[in-house]
Amino acid sequence: MSKVRLSNVSKVYEDDILAVEGLDLTVEDGEFVVVVGPSGCGKSTTLRMVAGLETVSHGEISIGETVVNDVRPQDRNIAMVFQSYALYPHMSVRENMSFGLRLAGDDADEIQRRVDDAAEMLEISELLDDYPKQLSGGQQQRVALGRAIVRDPDVFLMDEPLSNLDAKLRTQMRTEIQRIQESLGVTTIYVTHDQTEAMTMADRIVILNDGKLQQVAPPEECYDEPNNEFVAGFIGSPSMNFFDVTVTRSNRGAHFESPAGEFTLGIDVPPGEYTFGVRPEDLTAEREGGYIDTIVDVVEPVGSDNYLYLKTTRSTSEVIARVESDFRPEVGGEIELGFDIEDIHLFDADGERMPVTELQMTDSA
Incomplete structure (x- = not known):
């Protein structure tokens, strides 16, 4: 497992659009951190920079002891779960979960063991021979999680993975993701616009606004001792x-x-x-x-x-x-x-x- 550190990280797009400004953040080994904020605050951009899907304009990102600014996404040993499940419709659940491992040339017996172990953890063993079109939204999300788990990554990156689910299923999957993360102990950065997810899932919440860091603290501290008026109004429902x-x-x-x-x-x-x-x-x-x-x-x-x-x-x-x-x-x-x-x-x-x-x-x- 690995610590993730962002040191004075900024992202500037064309026409001098500043998406993230001078972000300093350390996610400890095995910690579950939720990044939250309004639309356009820079939370997904931050996640994509950690993943290597966006370049860093200024500053450094390190995973473990390695600065990864110039490291390709596939070489960062991270696993990402997206808002869209991104499952291959022509592949079975087993094939979807094992695709990345097969592409990397891993041993067939080891691939089967990892897939079977992940499927058992996610309670989808009986679905391994099914295809995505036969699955519910919650089952497809479990498959997407399973595909990440089998990678045995240093870091999980999750970009609003529950936003396509109905309210009841979101609540269930929040609990499942917490259980899985605690069981595996993998450093996790989870992005959401939903403050309920942030308050119920996180070890610490990272609150962004207009690309700037507003507060990093455990949920209770963000609620009881907000750094500023923005945090006070953003955290809590109904609002302060x-x-x-x-x-x-x-x-x-x-x-x-x-x-x-x-x-x-x-x-x-x-x-x-x-x-x-x-x-x-x-x-x-x-x-x-x-x-x-x-x-x-x-x-x-x-x-x-x-x-x-x-x-x-x-x-x-x-x-x-x-x-x-x-x-x-x-x-x-x-x-x-x-x-x-x-x-x-x-x-x-x-x-x-x-x-x-x-x-x-x-x-x-």
Whole structure:
């Protein structure tokens, strides 16, 4: 197995289109890293540079101790799983899985052993004589994974491999891919636009935006301690609520004025202009002396929870709250929302998150 290191890696296309800028990233041996971000952020380009399918404009990529900038894709000992299964329709499952090994001239008995072992791991042994057209989408994805597994690579590269599957099957395959990766211990870089995949599968998440690295951290840290306003808004569903606020000092802490409301919190914040953030699930109507006065616009039941879409009484600012399913207020009704100090986020003028220090005093308004 191998560590993957990207050192100040950039990719510039024709007409000076900068797809990836100065990316520094180390994926440890055996680690499962998920690269996530909006469309056009550079995540697939990054994966393709590691694979050798795109050239590196600046910087170095190494796999193990070898710098691979000028190494051909077939000589990097990586295995790639694409969004499209890319199976040969005229070949059986066994032939598809063994094709790369046969092309490399491997021993026939060794090829059969690897294919049989991979098929057993993926629970597709009974499908080895079938053809792709006879398989479901999930079965075809397993075959594509099997084709990668038999290569016994140093690194797995996966480019949105589950995006063609329905929601239920995606959930099942997420678990399967995690199980397989943990069993094999292969260094894995997995690209997706789906933050649920990132949060549930990754050892660490790599978040990109406009070709620039925003944060690299375990999922819980990206959620609880986002580096900046972009990460805070990108990670989490529904997205974090944001309000522009003006902070002044009071004898009880920091006084906030915003379109969402006016309140004082027992925290130490320098006076100035900020962006205030609080997640929908951290808003509650079950406390006295709430901070944000709202009017219910839409109630959206989603099973175990209800999403409340609200407007503040002071303006047209929108607020989303995620509440228990048994709390279902009437549309048009007024609700006073509160939150705990430890659940709020503040971002400066550059969008960087600021530490929130609670004072030893009451936090009520």
